[in-house]
Amino acid sequence: MPTRTVAVGSASGLHARPAKLFVEAAAAAPVKVTIRVGDRKPVPAKSMLGVLALGAKQGTEVILEADGDGAEEALNGLAALLARDLDASDA
Amino acid sequence: MPEVVSLSGIGVCAGIAAGPLLRIADVPALPPVGVFDSSEAEIDRAFVALGEVVADLSRRADRATDATVAEVLRAEAMMADDEALRDAVREHVADGADAVHAVDRAFGAYREMFLDAGGYLAERVADLDDLRNRAVAVLLDLPMPGVPHPGYPFVLAARDLAPADTADLDPAYVKALVTEVGGPTSHTAILARALGLPAVVACPGVLGIADGTLVLVDGAAGRVDAGIDEAAAQAATRDAAQLAAAASTLTGPGQTSDGYGIKLLANVGSAKNVPAADEVHAEGVGLFRTELLFLDRTQEPGLDEQIAAYRDVFTAMSGRRVVIRTLDAGADKPLPFLNQEGEPNPALGVRGLRIARQRPEVLATQLAAIAEARSQTGADVWVMAPMVSTLAEATTFAAAVRDAGLPKAGVMIEVPAAALRAADLLQVVDFLSIGTNDLSQYTFAADRMCGALADLLDPWQPALLQLIGICGDAGRAVDKPVGVCGEAAADPGLAPVLVGLGVTSLSMSPRALPAVRAALAGVSEEECRRLARLAVAAPDAVEARKLVL
Numbered sequence: 325m326p327t328r329t330v331a332v333g334s335a336s337g338l339h340a341r342p343a344k345l346f347v348e349a350a351a352a353a354p355v356k357v358t359i360r361v362g363d364r365k366p367v368p369a370k371s372m373l374g375v376l377a378l379g380a381k382q383g384t385e386v387i388l389e390a391d392g393d394g395a396e397e398a399l400n401g402l403a404a405l406l407a408r409d410l411d412a413s414d415a
Numbered sequence: 416m417p418e419v420v421s422l423s424g425i426g427v428c429a430g431i432a433a434g435p436l437l438r439i440a441d442v443p444a445l446p447p448v449g450v451f452d453s454s455e456a457e458i459d460r461a462f463v464a465l466g467e468v469v470a471d472l473s474r475r476a477d478r479a480t481d482a483t484v485a486e487v488l489r490a491e492a493m494m495a496d497d498e499a500l501r502d503a504v505r506e507h508v509a510d511g512a513d514a515v516h517a518v519d520r521a522f523g524a525y526r527e528m529f530l531d532a533g534g535y536l537a538e539r540v541a542d543l544d545d546l547r548n549r550a551v552a553v554l555l556d557l558p559m560p561g562v563p564h565p566g567y568p569f570v571l572a573a574r575d576l577a578p579a580d581t582a583d584l585d586p587a588y589v590k591a592l593v594t595e596v597g598g599p600t601s602h603t604a605i606l607a608r609a610l611g612l613p614a615v616v617a618c619p620g621v622l623g624i625a626d627g628t629l630v631l632v633d634g635a636a637g638r639v640d641a642g643i644d645e646a647a648a649q650a651a652t653r654d655a656a657q658l659a660a661a662a663s664t665l666t667g668p669g670q671t672s673d674g675y676g677i678k679l680l681a682n683v684g685s686a687k688n689v690p691a692a693d694e695v696h697a698e699g700v701g702l703f704r705t706e707l708l709f710l711d712r713t714q715e716p717g718l719d720e721q722i723a724a725y726r727d728v729f730t731a732m733s734g735r736r737v738v739i740r741t742l743d744a745g746a747d748k749p750l751p752f753l754n755q756e757g758e759p760n761p762a763l764g765v766r767g768l769r770i771a772r773q774r775p776e777v778l779a780t781q782l783a784a785i786a787e788a789r790s791q792t793g794a795d796v797w798v799m800a801p802m803v804s805t806l807a808e809a810t811t812f813a814a815a816v817r818d819a820g821l822p823k824a825g826v827m828i829e830v831p832a833a834a835l836r837a838a839d840l841l842q843v844v845d846f847l848s849i850g851t852n853d854l855s856q857y858t859f860a861a862d863r864m865c866g867a868l869a870d871l872l873d874p875w876q877p878a879l880l881q882l883i884g885i886c887g888d889a890g891r892a893v894d895k896p897v898g899v900c901g902e903a904a905a906d907p908g909l910a911p912v913l914v915g916l917g918v919t920s921l922s923m924s925p926r927a928l929p930a931v932r933a934a935l936a937g938v939s940e941e942e943c944r945r946l947a948r949l950a951v952a953a954p955d956a957v958e959a960r961k962l963v964l
Contacts, residue, residue: 333713341486
């Protein structure tokens with residue numbers, strides 16, 4: 325299954341605003357994407373509660389997985405988003 | 416006269432207010448698990464309730480005038496509108512739970528995960544509980560729990576406040592906030608400051624006070640007096656109003672009743688804060704935090720960008736003093752570009768000036784930018800370093816400041832070692848500035864973020880005052896300025912004590928400045944010295960307060 329491992333780039337971690345932006349992007353993806361930390365259970369990337377409960381901090385490596393048409397593209401986009409510092413952008 | 420009970424917590428927004436205490440509507444109790452015919456209908460009921468909660472939050476977000484409030488409400492709505500949560504509800508119904516219990520259990524699972532994660536997430540548990548309570552209330556056909564609207568002024572008490580509660584606060588009626596749990600970074604604290612409401616958090620026992628009991632809230636001291644009589648409540652309200660009125664008419668330089676001058680300065684993070692400082696006639700900036708420019712960054716801001724940011728503040732403060740602090744990163748303010756992951760104990764790690772040991776170029780660039788910005792403007796620029804412990808560090812820093820062409824070098828006193836050696840430090844620097852928050856933390860070996868140790872972090876602790884006194888004496892001996900720029904500087908009751916200890920300037924958030932100016936105008940310098948001796952000699956913080964106030 326297509327997979328991406330990426331370190332969270334946002335200064336505050338995957339919380340608050342960065343989590344909101346990530347979840348919104350995952351919900352808009354054409355495939356079902358999951359996210360997990362290490363060997364823990366994967367959660368749907370479009371679940372705000374699940375993503376928050378990962379407790380991922382800045383620098384925490386998270387693993388994204390998806391399958392199906394457009395999975396590679398969706399993962400590339402989401403991985404790039406996670407790697408950015410979403411606290412910094414005004415967009 | 417009724418017996419007055421004093422409760423203590425962590426004051427997170429200064430100010431005094433009195434009024435009847437009212438609690439947030441009780442959380443609906445769960446009935447026994449009901450019997451139902453159709454799982455599908457039960458799941459539908461639960462989803463409809465969650466949908467109503469989401470719709471309600473979205474409506475409030477649309478109505479909210481404050482952008483911060485709107486954003487937190489939207490984030491809460493996203494948490495309630497969650498596919499994984501709905502899946503969990505479906506599973507619980509399949510296991511025999513009715514809609515109410517399924518919702519309760521689904522939220523409960525996330526609650527545990529948030530608590531286990533600790534830190535930031537543990538403080539978000541209040542958000543989860545709020546969502547759960549709202550959904551449960553809808554299912555039980557009860558009003559959603561929230562802030563009471565009695566139609567008269569009151570003090571609001573709660574276990575903790577959720578964003579959805581605080582969004583409903585009308586400062587015309589809500590005079591103060593007190594919560595049983597929470598910390599300095601909880602929503603209650605953040606929103607109290609945004610609304611300028613006196614607030615005390617982590618105040619055990621507040622929910623044991625009966626609704627309608629008259630209470631007095633001192634948001635600077637972190638104290639709640641319950642059971643005061645009507646006259647005392649009125650007096651406190653009148654005093655607070657008079658103080659505010661007197662303070663706002665009193666302008667000009669800070670001074671004691673006999674004309675002894677104390678510079679009253681503002682803490683700022685960027686030029687955006689300067690109008691608020693001007694509004695209260697601040698004589699300058701006593702703490703220009705430069706972290707803001709660095710905080711959101713994965714790379715160090717360049718020389719030109721730094722020059723522009725510093726120039727903005729220097730220009731706005733033209734002709735006045737601006738004490739700029741070099742980068743204070745680390746511990747509670749880790750910066751991505753410094754790559755400080757992995758320190759076992761960041762508060763005792765490479766932070767503040769210590770970063771220059773590993774990354775001297777960061778400090779060099781910053782000093783160059785400050786020097787260039789100064790040369791383009793007319794501000795009286797002083798530069799100080801955070802987290803200095805030794806004479807050698809102070810000497811090296813002062814040399815770097817002067818090499819950059821800057822006229823005034825100082826150090827912050829945040830480490831007891833530096834306070835004890837204040838006289839030595841003043842041989843090589845031009846001024847000292849005491850950061851009382853960190854000095855408390857390191858003197859009492861008590862984490863600033865730890866609500867359970869709030870009593871140790873009380874700025875009235877005599878040991879802390881004694882260290883401040885050592886610095887004050889050192890300053891008097893060589894006639895060099897000694898400022899305070901921590902929370903303690905914003906406490907009007909403590910201001911005369913600090914002046915008596917030899918402090919020559921107080922720097923605070925602009926909102927606190929008028930009350931401090933008024934407090935100093937009411938005492939002579941001799942009286943300040945007497946109060947300082949009393950406070951330092953007191954056995955503990957509580958006694959120190961009693962002796963002085």
